[in-house]
Amino acid sequence: METARPAARRPGEVALKQAPVAADLVVEPEGDGFALELPVVQKPQVANRPGGRPKWLRAKLPYGETFRDVQKTIEEFDLHTVCSSARCPNMGECWSAGTATFMILGNVCTRGCSFCAVLTGRPEQKELDMDEPRRVAEAARLMGLQHVVVTSINRDDREDGGAPVFAETIRLVHAQGQTIEVLIPDMRGVRSALETVFEARPEVLNHNVETVPRLYRRVRPQADYQRSLDVIQLAKTEYGLRTKSGIMVGLGETQDEVVSLMADFAAHGVDVMTIGQYLQPTRHHLPVEEFVHPDVFAWYKEQGEALGIEHVESGPLVRSSYHAERHV
Template sequence: MADNRTPQRPLRPGEIQLKAVRKEALAPAGDGELLELPVIEPPRVQNARGKRPDWLRVKLPYGETYRNLVNIIEEHNLHTVCQSARCPNMGECWTAGTATFMILGNVCTRSCGFCAVLTGRPAPDLDWDEPRRVAEAVRLMGVKHAVITSVNRDERDDGGAPIFAETIRLIHELGATVEVLTPDFRGNREACQMVFDARPEIFNHNVETVPRLYRRVRPQANYQRSLDVLRWAKEAGLKTKSGIMVGLGETDDEVLALMDDFVAIGLDVMTIGQYLQPTKMHLPVEEFVHPDKFRWYKEVGEAKGIGHVESGPLVRSSYHAERHV
């Protein structure tokens, strides 16, 4: 007898094939076979704690371009999240002539368990010359797409939003595009609107981890509030982006549920990277997630409806940011 079943495409990495079953197995009436359906499953890999695996080894920053960028940043009394957060991609990005600028100073009012940025009481006044200095550095560095982020300034009602807006405006005058990675402004919609009105090409706000871990990872933050900020940005007509770290003790089901929340608010871009402990005083790494799992996260996230998922052990919020415009 001829085999009239629908031919199947080759399986993708991380998929398994369900066997064909007869309808009688599901219902007493009718006959024939159901289509075989691919099921995306997590790759079965062993993820270990302890010593960093080889896939997390990076080259130290080097080269004349890197040294020139350091000089520009120091001359203009600026801060980069690359330095403050000890980003593992600093060498790659800076050697390529790009950097993420951190505005509103380098002292944060929050004490997130994963972050290497200094916690304390910032200087009472905003530095109103900071936007000009950032724009000048962007010009001197020849940056075409600038990423602007900041510490939290919870002591201010506006959270420093006017500095964000002015920085965006001045960089746009140079003809460069802008991605902002903002705090949640404590849910102050008027402060958020100041940033929205400046029309950055990408509005990024990281939820950082799954809701269950917030008390330990982001004690002064609120998961729903972060989703609200992203939803407001989307409603304002901006391209939205958010990211998480893995390896903090989250489960696959929790990550997939978070992706569903992102789909519900129409998120455009998601980043997923490995959490790396900045110092022994910070949260420990619970798991070094295998690269195969990151590929699986990307596949599942995009299948769910997130436009683009940048997922890999060394991925950070601004990694390949110019590709997300």
């Protein structure tokens, strides 16, 4: 029998490794037989039932004096963090290490993405809190941070999208000798708002695409995939900023769709990419379609970097700001 020849590649096409298959994985004894660990776990019946998640999704519980110090500082300066508002599984690890991701512009988002635990509605106060940048910078100083990460909710109720608060936060953090990553919303694509942030020159400009384009209507109904790519490209090509974006997996996307998205990232100038497992925050949010195996996350990292993305942080518990200090 003749061995099938690999398909010829088009000029300039990147040779991608195959996704992990059963034959590549370890078979371990289990009872009288063997257990084969597949790259993708079958769809869970109840995603968030205790004990229902695979072992690789066990996160550290909050603990320790440093965790309590971070919590006290956040409360003292009347600040919000995406760690608690979005129910991040890494909060215990990060806060115990003395780091946190500040969330500015309030804690009520004008968009209702079906994956996100942040409150949705109309912000009570339309005016911007221009003292918030000072409080963020002071909290970051007291926490002894070298690298600060700041994100926000969407403020579609304002033409400027809250950009002045981002810009002032960047300036005050820089004045203390710290570096900063900002994870911004798309600001409805308003160029003047985006440029207000870009001109403050954060070390890392992050804007998450969140999922593959086919799932946008279900996952991010008020967002636009191409607009998000355009935000990143503007930051890279016209301002020379270090750019970053991320997605969740386990929402029903295919591996081919993820690879295609990574090709889009490379074409639009993304320097750093994060890929993490989607976890249903409450029963009112989108269910988990699958728990993606760590081997597939490792494969995604290989594919993204082969396509030209400088660094891909990929793993079940990876979130946008996870190990952000490594992305500067």
